Amino acid sequence: MKTHYSRSLIALSTTALALPGISQGDAPPLDSTFSYKFSNYKEDDLSRTEAPFGELERYDIDVHQFQLITPWGRNMALQVDGNYESLSGASPWFTSTGLDGEPVVNLSGASGIRDRRSELAIGARYYLENGSIGGNIGYSEEDDYRARYIGLSGERHFNNDLTTIGLGFSHSADDIFPTDASLFNRVASESKQSTSLVLSVSQIINQTTTVQTALSITEQSGYLSDPYKLFDVRPDDKTQFAWSNSFRHFFVEAEAAAHVNYRLYHDDFGVSSHTLDFAWHQNLPDDWRIIPNIRYYTQSAAKFFTNIDNPFTSSDQYQSSDYRLAAFGAISGGFSVVKNWGVWTGTLTAERYVAKEKYSGYTVALPSTALVSYTRLSVGFDYTF
Amino acid sequence: MKQLPRVLALFLAFAMISGCVEVRPWERGYLARDEMAWDSDPLESALNDHIFFSKEASSGGSSAAGGGCGCN
Amino acid sequence: MKIKNTTLMTLTLALGLAGSVYAAEEGDIAPDFTLPSIHAEAADITLSDLRGKVVYLDFWASWCAPCLKSLPLYNDMYHRYKDQGLEVVAVNVDNPIEDGTEWLIDTPLDFLIPADPDGVVPELYEVFGMPTSYLIDTDGTVKLVHMGFRDGDMEVIEAEVQELLAAQ
Numbered sequence: 228m229k230t231h232y233s234r235s236l237i238a239l240s241t242t243a244l245a246l247p248g249i250s251q252g253d254a255p256p257l258d259s260t261f262s263y264k265f266s267n268y269k270e271d272d273l274s275r276t277e278a279p280f281g282e283l284e285r286y287d288i289d290v291h292q293f294q295l296i297t298p299w300g301r302n303m304a305l306q307v308d309g310n311y312e313s314l315s316g317a318s319p320w321f322t323s324t325g326l327d328g329e330p331v332v333n334l335s336g337a338s339g340i341r342d343r344r345s346e347l348a349i350g351a352r353y354y355l356e357n358g359s360i361g362g363n364i365g366y367s368e369e370d371d372y373r374a375r376y377i378g379l380s381g382e383r384h385f386n387n388d389l390t391t392i393g394l395g396f397s398h399s400a401d402d403i404f405p406t407d408a409s410l411f412n413r414v415a416s417e418s419k420q421s422t423s424l425v426l427s428v429s430q431i432i433n434q435t436t437t438v439q440t441a442l443s444i445t446e447q448s449g450y451l452s453d454p455y456k457l458f459d460v461r462p463d464d465k466t467q468f469a470w471s472n473s474f475r476h477f478f479v480e481a482e483a484a485a486h487v488n489y490r491l492y493h494d495d496f497g498v499s500s501h502t503l504d505f506a507w508h509q510n511l512p513d514d515w516r517i518i519p520n521i522r523y524y525t526q527s528a529a530k531f532f533t534n535i536d537n538p539f540t541s542s543d544q545y546q547s548s549d550y551r552l553a554a555f556g557a558i559s560g561g562f563s564v565v566k567n568w569g570v571w572t573g574t575l576t577a578e579r580y581v582a583k584e585k586y587s588g589y590t591v592a593l594p595s596t597a598l599v600s601y602t603r604l605s606v607g608f609d610y611t612f
Numbered sequence: 613m614k615q616l617p618r619v620l621a622l623f624l625a626f627a628m629i630s631g632c633v634e635v636r637p638w639e640r641g642y643l644a645r646d647e648m649a650w651d652s653d654p655l656e657s658a659l660n661d662h663i664f665f666s667k668e669a670s671s672g673g674s675s676a677a678g679g680g681c682g683c684n
Numbered sequence: 685m686k687i688k689n690t691t692l693m694t695l696t697l698a699l700g701l702a703g704s705v706y707a708a709e710e711g712d713i714a715p716d717f718t719l720p721s722i723h724a725e726a727a728d729i730t731l732s733d734l735r736g737k738v739v740y741l742d743f744w745a746s747w748c749a750p751c752l753k754s755l756p757l758y759n760d761m762y763h764r765y766k767d768q769g770l771e772v773v774a775v776n777v778d779n780p781i782e783d784g785t786e787w788l789i790d791t792p793l794d795f796l797i798p799a800d801p802d803g804v805v806p807e808l809y810e811v812f813g814m815p816t817s818y819l820i821d822t823d824g825t826v827k828l829v830h831m832g833f834r835d836g837d838m839e840v841i842e843a844e845v846q847e848l849l850a851a852q
Contacts, residue, residue: 253813254832257753264655268663290662292655301834388813389635429650433633435642439650445671467671473650477642484647492670500670508647516647526669551669563656576656582667599667607655637814638777638806644747 259297264607266290271600282334286316310346321457322548330534332597344369358383374401395425405454419449435477458536467494484508497530514567521560525588528554534593553595556586576605707810719798742817746787750833751815
């Protein structure tokens with residue numbers, strides 16, 4: 228049988244907020260910059276204990292990112308972003324009990340199947356005396372998914388430019404048309420909408436320190452289940468809140484900057500999470516920079532998460548064994564190496580991510596057997612002209 | 613959600629910090645450095661948001677504005 | 685509540701100050717100053733010594749991208765009009781000074797470059813943003829205050845300079 232995997236949740240991330248916005252500095256750029264990054268990340272195989280039957284290999288994904296930012300006239304900047312992703316591998320199809328009654332996961336079919344996703348977005352930003360406004364529109368497409376989105380944002384400086392208040396809005400309309408729908412009794416064609424609002428306040432504390440706080444609210448409605456998972460039924464609306472805080476400090480003696488970010492999240496599926504990440508940007512002689520970083524993440528389970536699918540739940544009872552809705556913790560870390568040669572900048576990044584039940588800060592009532600670990604490598608460059 | 617009033621209060625308290633030290637426009641050299649930007653590698657941040665979103669249940673973050681060199 | 689009152693006070697102060705943004709507005713006499721040159725071997729620079737010339741006074745730093753774009757263009761302008769009585773004074777506010785001198789190694793400039801790492805003169809002029817430049821006539825009066833440097837600004841600045849030089 229043909230294998231397909233769920234891209235619907237990955238595609239959900241293509242809201243305007245996920246794409247890099249034009250740097251909201253105080254003035255339009257005077258030069259153009261072209262950036263490219265290639266990344267590969269590979270999820271670890273499952274073990275036989277976790278998946279006694281069938282496929283063990285998970286996702287292997289290549290990502291190409293392109294960006295061009297260019298000044299336009301006296302007060303504006305234009306931006307074009309493109310992504311191209313190709314994916315092969317398998318993903319959890321359903322969970323069941325193994326020979327000894329423990330929960331096990333079953334991956335969808337044979338490997339060697341690829342999906343490709345393309346995305347394009349265009350944006351513009353207009354710079355005024357004390358702030359700027361901008362917007363972008365985008366489109367992404369793959370075999371079974373299509374998304375269109377729009378974003379608008381504005382920011383204003385106050386208090387001698389020491390305080391900045393920003394407001395952002397984005398809306399996305401997505402269509403999903405699962406492959407082999409009739410063959411596997413999947414929904415044939417569904418849609419969902421997502422709307423977000425973000426309010427942020429940034430403050431310069433002193434010559435070497437800045438802080439930022441931001442509150443976002445997102446409302447999703449429509450088909451929110453995963454059509455590729457056999458027994459997945461989720462509510463048809465979801466409200467999400469995220470509160471993010473960032474801190475930046477420059478250590479003059481060390482010639483290094485510390486970045487600390489913390490995000491608190493909650494949604495009405497019952498998932499709450501904490502994210503804490505730390506990065507150290509160390510400058511070295513001859514325009515080299517090394518950036519080690521570490522991240523800790525923990526989430527609680529969705530109200531309707533189960534680690535053993537019940538094939539006989541009625542359609543009005545919510546259920547999902549998607550590991551993304553389980554309680555778990557994840558630790559990730561890595562480093563980047565950056566080198567600048569005049570108008571060229573090169574970056575190399577390596578990262579390792581491990582999710583485990585035992586890392587969770589929340590109580591894990593139902594551990595998922597499909598938690599993921601992966602390794603990522605990226606290489607990129609910027610060219611200013 | 614129950615914690616919302618508390619979260620909002622904390623958020624507003626943060627927002628009301630009206631500047632601990634007056635930093636003049638010509639004193640913003642350190643803040644102008646690209647390693648002091650909210651987002652010093654936009655493609656990396658977008659990629660991470662995208663990957664973490666596909667592996668975790670959380671989404672949403674901040675918009676990046678303010679700080680920097682203050683140049684016009 | 686304490687936090688609220690501090691915010692209100694600061695807002696009122698900020699709004700009040702907004703009315704008197706520049707200590708050197710168009711029509712004012714440009715405040716005088718003496719600063720050492722960024723070049724160790726050159727003489728100190730005093731603004732009032734340049735009375736009788738048209739002076740283009742600019743404030744810049746190596747970390748300010750629009751500043752760096754403008755300086756070579758100011759150098760061209762200086763060469764075009766120095767025989768007609770134009771003087772360009774570009775005050776560098778880098779701290780440490782070495783950041784400024786390092787950048788100048790690759791971009792030699794032929795006009796006067798005072799060094800002011802403590803920011804005494806921009807404070808005197810109440811500079812509101814980087815870069816800011818002041819076009820001063822032969823009597824020492826500020827004729828034009830220009831904030832920022834964007835595409836198309838050079839034409840505007842040069843036209844004003846030509847006008848002042850012709851009026852001498």
